[in-house]
Amino acid sequence: MSTQDTNRLELLQGTLDLLILRTLIFGAQHGQGIARAIQQTSGRELLVEHGALYPALQRLEDRGWISARWGTSATNRKARFYTLTAAGRKQLAKERTKWKRLVAAIDRILGPELAGG
Amino acid sequence: MWQSGRRPSDFSAEIDAHIELEAERLRQEGLTEAEAAVAARRKFGNVTRAEERFYESGRWLWWDHLTQDIRFSLRNLANAPAFTAVAVLTLALGIGATTVIFSAVYAALLKPLPFANPGRLVAVWKQNPSHGWTWNNVTPAELVAWRDESGAFDDMAAFAPTSCVLTGGGEPEDDPCEQVSSNLFPLLGVSPIRGRVFSADEGRPDSARVVILSYGLWQRRFGGDDRIIGRVIEVNNLMYSVVGVMPEKLPHSYAPPDLSAPALWVAGLTLSPTRFWNDYVGIGRLKAGMSVTAAARRMDAVSARLTGQYAVLTGWNPQVMSLRREVSGDIRPALAVLMGAVFFVLLIACGNVANLLLARGVARAGEFTMRGALGATRGRVVRQLLAESLLLALAGGVAGIVVAYAGCKSLIAAAPPVLLNSAPGLATGVGDLRVLVFALATTLATTVLFGLTPALQGARPRTASARLDAGRPSLRRVPIPPARSTLIVSEVALAVIVLVGAGLMVRTLAGLNRADRGFSAAQVLTLRVSLTGDQYATPLAQEQFLERAVAGIKALPGVDAVSVSRGLPVTGWAGLLFITYDHPNPPSGNWPDANYVVVGPDYFRVMGIPLRRGRTFDGRDIEDAPKVVIVNEHLARTYWPGQNPIGKLLRVGPPASPWRSVAGVVGDVLTRGPEVGRLSEMYLPYQQYPWLMVPEHMVVHTAPGVAPASVAHAVTDAIHSADPRVPVADIEPMERIVRESAGLQRLVMNLLLAFAGLALVLSALGIFGVLAYTVSQRTREISVRAALGAPPRALLHLVCRDAALLTGAGLGIGLAAAFLLTRLMAGLLYGVNPADPLTFGAATVILGCTSLLAAFLPARQAIVADPGLALRHE
Structure with a gap:
């Protein structure tokens, strides 16, 4: 890990799937593109371990939420492009609601920020 | 998790593409070629780890393990050729013999007759209890009364077996034929391949003379003539027109098995209420839902009235049984005996394979411990052994099918006509898939159960205190494990039962051959002229x-x-x-x-x-x-x-x-x-x-x-x-007629002898295996004793004592069981008591000698071995 990565947040278990699905809503993208998009969209706050990305993509593909085919990147390189399927779109909506509820629930428990906390 | 068909190579290619894309981006941000490549790779993290995670989530892992297991099992089995050969052969003989006999039993006793709604068909006879006459032919008058008055039948038909002489064009020939009532074929639900069945009119005595040909006669005598329908042929010197040809495979299973299948059917059997000729075999179709016993009761009531009306019918009652039962005829007890015997042989075969697997498991205890120590999980070891057992069972099954196929062919060749007539499906080979599945399942269960037992024990983490030398000889007194002694005792017991059964049949045949029939068949030729x-x-x-x-x-x-x-x-x-x-x-x-x-x-x-x-x-x-x-x-x-x-x-x-x-x-x-x-x-x-x-x-x-x-x-x-x-027909030496009269007993005897031989060899193999195992475990003990001066006699006694004890226990149980079981075959015996002491004695001696011989070989090996060599070998 490079030093610039050390202060970034590690992803919570299971959130990577949600982020991948969300990223793909803008259209087909390859793995490296997805990783970069997550990092940039999060204001470079989130750390995506590239090595963990691909088993996750494979898992989503197996479940039928995304589909994949080999294509050519903008820089004319071979890459595997992922697209959101209809089932994936539904799943995204579901995961999104779940996430929002989770965040709200945890927020309520944590309460207002305590002075000096 | 296995639905992904993606190959690991494709996954790796994607990772490579990722790293290249990342490096390209880094180069655009100003890094040098080399720096970019390193940074991209570092950023990705552990490539192998990612690949492993993909691999473990996919079916490829499962597939790889399977192919690995199979390859490894094949190597293991090939490395133990004697074990593999004996196990596969034993399984094959067990499966094969069981399949052949069960096929015969199924075809002869259970298979539904090939007619429409066969469950509702019954054979109708009559009996005269005061004379002790049973299963007599019936008169048309009775058939009509039973049909019309009992309310139990949809319809009733009749046929009379007779012989027909065909003349005019070609050699005169005398063929079995049947005169039938015109409703016989509609009642059975069979249709001709050419022309039609008899019409209701053709049942009248004064109607035109018509005939239906069997496929065989049509082909043989009329060359399969396409215009056979309407042709006039000469039968018993009268002119008949052919109205139909029956299919080649028309089963004759509406008739008792001792009647030969007819070459042709003649119309004209009139079911008249005023005809009292006792010439007819009746077949009825019960109304839906009517049971055979209920029908019999209703027919009794009708007969009571008839008896009062016609003196000629006095003393006669109806006798009715399902057609399925009738066609099985008298071979029921013979098949029951064979089925019992072959089932015992199958059990012995399973016992033997179980014993072999247990012995092998003990010998491999060290291997399992070693694999456990090297990190194999228990599940992995079990799975590998499962693969080995399954392979063994599969090989045994395939070989068993070959044995079954050959066995069915020889059974058909050796079977007396009464069996073939009772079991029409048998002639077409291994009759029923279910039979094969049963035998396969039995052996599969055995191999898997006993193949896994050592694995489950061996895979236990604390096994043998992690001794890698487990399975090697030691000085400790090694008792025969109880599972294995039980198997040996059961095998001996089962073998002695089969042996006694075979012995009783040998005595029966000898009795039948010796019996003075009151005439001399030697030098006599018989024939029939019409x-x-x-x-x-x-x-x-x-x-x-x-x-x-x-x-x-x-x-x-x-x-x-x-x-x-x-x-x-x-x-x-x-x-x-x-x-x-x-x-x-x-x-x-x-x-x-x-x-x-x-x-x-x-x-x-x-x-x-x-x-x-x-x-x-x-x-x-x-x-x-x-x-x-x-x-x-x-x-x-x-x-x-x-x-x-x-x-x-x-x-x-x-x-x-x-x-x-x-x-x-x-x-x-x-x-x-x-x-x-x-x-x-x-x-x-x-x-x-x-x-x-x-x-x-x-x-x-x-x-x-x-x-x-x-x-x-x-x-x-x-x-x-x-x-x-x-025409001259049925030219046969009288001696052959006499011999064929005992055909069923001879077949049962030959099969039981074969099964007894098999049982004997298998149980001897079992004893040999166990003794060889204990001797190998006790080499050191025996050597020490020999070195200390124990005489060979004492050593022999030491080893053979186990065998004698096991055999003795098996013989005791087996003889007691045989005493109870052979009573069930009394109907097949002639001139010998089911508890014949000579037969029981002979079986005891044969089995005792065989097992002692089987025990002697490994014992002798232990004694002649050089004690010094055996001790140094440790």
């Missing part, structure tokens, strides 16, 4: 032909004596009622009856039946001479006890028939076999044209040294020179 048509309409014409034929045959070289008869010992039984002059009014329903044989002069000489009193027939006994009869000793003793039977009078047939005086008494012939015993018989001279019967058999006694079969051609030619239009 005299039909206008030229033989008179008894005189028949007599003239028979005299010409007899003279012609007698003149042949190699022929000693010739005669004619109607009815032959063993196959022919024609029980008829008679009265004696001394007791002309026997109580109703208790009339005397006897086998009614019509013979020519010299019949007793040809058949070697001894004359006890009086004389045999000769030229005096012609039509105009006083009517005479010859009776057997049993009849004379029964009806004229303590009196001289010569000159006594008796009468057969309608009251107008003449009284006949007894001219002679001959020895008893056991026509219905030694099992049935002595019965009354009477002989009438054919030249006095007795009531009802025309001779149809010719019997030829050949000179010493001349085989009866060798004169068959010359005899046929002699008959044809008397009249070329008379």
